[in-house]
Amino acid sequence: xxxxxxxxxxxxxxxxxxxxxxxxxxxxxxxxxxxxxxxxxxxxxxxxxxxxxxxxxxxxxxxxxxxxxxx
Amino acid sequence: xxxxxxxxxxxxxxxxxxxxxxxxxxxxxxxxxxxxxxxxxxxxxxxxxxxxxxxxxxxxxxxxxxxxxxxxxxxxxxxxxxxxxxxxxxxxxxxxxxxxxxxxxxxxxxxxxxxxxxxxxxxxxxxxxxxxxxxxxxxxxxxxxxxxxxxxxxxxxxxxxxxxxxxxxxxxxxxxxxxxxxxxxxxxxxxxxxxxxxxxxxxxxxxxxxxxxxxxxxxxxxxxxxxxxxxxxxxxxxxxxxxxxxxxxxxxxxxxxxxxxxxxxxxxxxxxxxxxxxxxxxxxxxxxxxxxxxxxxxxxxxxxxxxxxxxxxxxxxxxxxxxxxxxxxxxxxxxxxxxxxxxxxxxxxxxxxxxxxxxxxxxxxxxxxxxxxxxxxxxxxxxxxxxxxxxxxxxxxxxxxxxxxxxxxxxxxxxxxxxxxxxxxxxxxxxxxxxxxxxxxxxxxxxxxxxxxxxxxxxxxxxxxxxxxxxxxxxxxxxxxxx
Numbered sequence: 001x002x003x004x005x006x007x008x009x010x011x012x013x014x015x016x017x018x019x020x021x022x023x024x025x026x027x028x029x030x031x032x033x034x035x036x037x038x039x040x041x042x043x044x045x046x047x048x049x050x051x052x053x054x055x056x057x058x059x060x061x062x063x064x065x066x067x068x069x070x071x
Numbered sequence: 072x073x074x075x076x077x078x079x080x081x082x083x084x085x086x087x088x089x090x091x092x093x094x095x096x097x098x099x100x101x102x103x104x105x106x107x108x109x110x111x112x113x114x115x116x117x118x119x120x121x122x123x124x125x126x127x128x129x130x131x132x133x134x135x136x137x138x139x140x141x142x143x144x145x146x147x148x149x150x151x152x153x154x155x156x157x158x159x160x161x162x163x164x165x166x167x168x169x170x171x172x173x174x175x176x177x178x179x180x181x182x183x184x185x186x187x188x189x190x191x192x193x194x195x196x197x198x199x200x201x202x203x204x205x206x207x208x209x210x211x212x213x214x215x216x217x218x219x220x221x222x223x224x225x226x227x228x229x230x231x232x233x234x235x236x237x238x239x240x241x242x243x244x245x246x247x248x249x250x251x252x253x254x255x256x257x258x259x260x261x262x263x264x265x266x267x268x269x270x271x272x273x274x275x276x277x278x279x280x281x282x283x284x285x286x287x288x289x290x291x292x293x294x295x296x297x298x299x300x301x302x303x304x305x306x307x308x309x310x311x312x313x314x315x316x317x318x319x320x321x322x323x324x325x326x327x328x329x330x331x332x333x334x335x336x337x338x339x340x341x342x343x344x345x346x347x348x349x350x351x352x353x354x355x356x357x358x359x360x361x362x363x364x365x366x367x368x369x370x371x372x373x374x375x376x377x378x379x380x381x382x383x384x385x386x387x388x389x390x391x392x393x394x395x396x397x398x399x400x401x402x403x404x405x406x407x408x409x410x411x412x413x414x415x416x417x418x419x420x421x422x423x424x425x426x427x428x429x430x431x432x433x434x435x436x437x438x439x440x441x442x443x444x445x446x447x448x449x450x451x452x453x454x455x456x457x458x459x460x461x462x463x464x465x466x467x468x469x470x471x472x473x474x475x476x477x478x479x480x481x482x483x484x485x486x487x488x489x490x491x492x493x494x495x496x497x498x499x500x501x502x503x504x505x506x507x508x509x510x511x512x513x514x515x516x517x518x519x520x521x522x523x524x525x526x527x528x529x530x531x532x533x534x535x536x537x538x539x540x541x542x543x544x545x546x547x548x549x550x551x552x553x554x
Contacts, residue, residue, distance in 0.1 A: 006082060007198045010233025012266065012294030014304055016285075019293075020326075021227045021319045025310070028318045 076441040077146050081198075083217050084152070089143060093160050095126070095217065096152040105154075108219045111192035113185070117213065122181055124214045126156045161212060162376070163399050163453065166443045167201040167238075168257035169425040169433050171409035172246040172336040174211070175253050178204040179239035179331050181211045186229070187324045190317070195222035199235035200262065206423055208397075209415050225309040227319035233290075235327065237263030240286055243334040245269060248277075252405045254426060258436065266290040282333060338413060342406035352499055357536040361543060362390065364534050365458065365490055368545040369394040371531075372488040374456030380429050380484075381462030385411035385422060391458065392420040399454070401446075403428035429462075429480075430470040447483075456488035457481055464494040467512065468504040474515070474523045482527040482548060489528055489546040493520045498540035517542055 077087035083101030087094055097105050108114055109126060117123035129137070134155050137143050146152070167175060178201045186196040196218055203215040241264045245251040249272065256264050270278065270291040278288045297304065310316045353361065365387055369377075374396050379388040382400035384407050392398045392415070400411050400422050411424035425446075427433055432446035459481060466472040481489050494501050496512040505512065521530060528546035535542045 006080060007200075007231055007234045008262065009230045009305060010237070010266075010290065010294075011297055011299060011304065012290035012292070013233035013236060014228070014230075015293045015297055016290050017228055017232055017323070018304075018308060021308075021323070024319045024322045025227070025315055027322075028315045 078442070079438075081215075081217055083220075085146065086158075086215075086217075087146065088160075089137075089140075091160065093158040094137070094143075095156040095158060096146055097154045097156065097217065098151050099153040101217065102154050104219075104221050105156075105217055107221070108189075108192075108194055109216065111189070111194065113188040113192045113194070114216070114219075117185060117188065121208070121210065122213060123185070123216060124158045124161075124212055126158055126216050129155045129157060156216075158214065158216075161205045161207045161214070162397060163207075163423060164444065164449055165206050165423060165425055166257070166433070166436070168254045168436070168443075169427055169446070170201075170206070170253050171405040171412055171424065171426050172243060172253060173409040173412045174206060174424070175201060175239065175246075176243060176331070176335055177412075178206075178211045179235070179243070181213055182235065182239070183324065183328055183331060185213055186231075187321075187328075189219055190222070190320060190324070193222055193224070194219045195226075195229065196231055199231040200238045201257075202261075208421050209419065209423070223307065223309065224313040225311070225316050226307055227310055227316040228308060229320060229323055232323065232327070234262065236286060236290075237265060239263075240327075240330055240334060241266065241269050243331075243336070244282065244286060245272075246336065247334060248272075252426065254405070254433070258433070261437065267294065282330070286330065336409060340406045340409060342404050352539070353536070354538050357539045357541070360534060360536050361460070361492070361541075362387075364543045364545070365390055365460070366394070368488060368490045368531075369396070369456070371545075372456060372547075374454070374488055376454045377456040377458065378450060378454040378484055379458045379460075381459065381465065382411060382424070383407050383461075385414055385424065387458055387460055388422050388424075389414065389418065389420055391456070392422050396421075396456065398422045399450075400424045401427040401429065403430075430466060430472060447480075451483045452486060454484055455486050456490070457485040459489065459491040461492055461494070461500075463491065464498070464501045464504055467515075468501065468508075474520065478523055478527050485548055487548055489544075489548065491544050491546060493517060493542045493544060495540035495542075501540070520544075 077085040077096070079085055083105070084095060084097040086096070114123060118125050137155060138147055167178070170178070181204060182196070182199050186199065189196060197220045198218050203213055203218055204211045205214050206212070242251070242253055242256045245256065245264060246253070266287045269287045273283055273287065277283055369391055377391040377396040377398045379385070379391060379398060379400040382388045382402045385400050388398045388400035388411060398421060400408070402408050403426065405426040408424040408426040411422060414420070415422040415424065427446050435441070435445040435448065436443040463477060466477050467474060481491065495517070496502070496505070496509060496515050502509065524530065524544070524546060527549060529549055531545040531547050533542055533544045
């Protein structure tokens with residue numbers, strides 16, 4: 001792919017963007033881990049009983065699908 | 072016919088105005104991406120909302136005709152053009168150095184909205200500058216459809232982020248903090264203001280305020296500590312996880328949006344002229360007579376395009392817009408232009424407010440003074456009607472412009488109608504401006520004013536405003552007058 005961007009990306013600004021990106025990337029993994037744990041619990045409860053009976057909220061199916069969609 | 076001056080910065084193509092048409096020449100390398108972008112939901116949605124300029128691809132016959140045109144041959148050769156698109160023309164070109172901060176903010180908002188929407192379709196905005204935006208019909212329109220490129224799904228960075236900061240966020244920050252106007256930045260700087268420049272203005276405590284810290288101080292400190300020869304900084308930092316890259320980019324856009332929202336200019340800004348409508352020297356009957364006079368002139372001549380010169384907060388611009396005209400309202404005070412912008416948005420009026428001083432109008436700018444035309448080059452002959460209300464004494468006294476020169480300029484600006492308010496030297500405001508130099512204007516009276524008008528205009532009617540030393544004139548441009 002040819003990158004035709006031709007603007008000055010700045011130096012300090014680009015380094016700062018990279019640093020923040022690394023931090024946000026870490027947040028992304030925290031969120032993913034949290035979602036993985038929640039899903040795991042949901043699976044366990046689904047095997048045994050209805051999650052509603054166990055007081056767990058299931059994210060709507062559409063939302064789960066959208067969140068896991070990888071472009 | 073003068074030769075067109077094409078844009079030249081983007082390697083993907085160029086744009087020029089030729090014979091009244093806006094043509095975009097696209098290279099073979101960029102064409103597939105450009106056409107793909109025009110097919111996206113984002114492009115369709117924004118075009119339908121009149122926020123992205125419509126593009127029409129010319130067919131082979133039309134291109135062959137253009138290839139034969141002497142002025143365009145060099146562009147075809149230099150650009151290795153394979154396709155030409157025609158964009159809808161914006162009626163009155165306007166530039167960031169003429170916008171009040173409110174319009175710069177609106178242009179930034181649109182740029183960011185487009186960048187976010189394009190992300191959903193797998194595209195990225197490769198440059199984020201206010202020069203990509205023009206204002207038309209009371210709203211911002213993104214005009215550089217070639218600014219979008221297919222995004223690498225693994226890339227978490229936005230290369231145009233620093234440019235967005237330089238050209239939108241920092242000028243707005245400087246305006247909020249030091250009342251620095253866009254004209255003071257963009258007249259001398261094409262690419263906005265660097266964080267290092269703002270950093271020098273900041274006091275010790277201010278450097279640590281949350282807004283300044285992330286936009287100004289940290290980038291400045293990092294650029295001092297970073298080796299400028301380290302090329303690794305500018306190489307793509309691709310991530311294995313495309314989902315993570317997108318998450319990071321979306322989070323960046325949200326953060327920039329929050330920063331932009333926090334820099335929105337306040338709704339009511341005060342300046343030396345913004346309170347004029349509350350403090351002017353007219354009594355109610357005089358102001359009502361003036362308003363009636365202007366309204367009748369607009370009804371009689373029905374100008375399609377009106378220039379309100381010295382518009383203040385746009386009372387008469389609104390009157391012209393309500394009569395169906397497309398209005399360009401200029402005032403030297405950016406706070407007044409901002410107030411007009413807010414009012415026009417609120418009342419959905421077709422007014423383009425610009426912070427332009429008629430005595431020092433914006434010059435031609437850019438490479439060889441050929442990238443952004445001067446205000447007068449754009450304005451001359453572009454209006455069917457010109458309003459010069461409560462303006463003439465400022466030009467005569469404060470700016471020391473001779474009366475004949477003022478009328479010559481009005482003659483060049485209008486194609487037909489001129490509504491002008493003559494102010495006698497005995498008027499209280501006139502006397503306030505002369506500050507003891509009354510002798511300079513001793514010979515000025517209504518008869519002298521009418522004699523000065525005679526070579527350029529015919530007097531349709533005039534009216535003395537009751538209880539004032541002012542007289543309204545409705546003038547019609549003489550065909551073949553002494554321009």
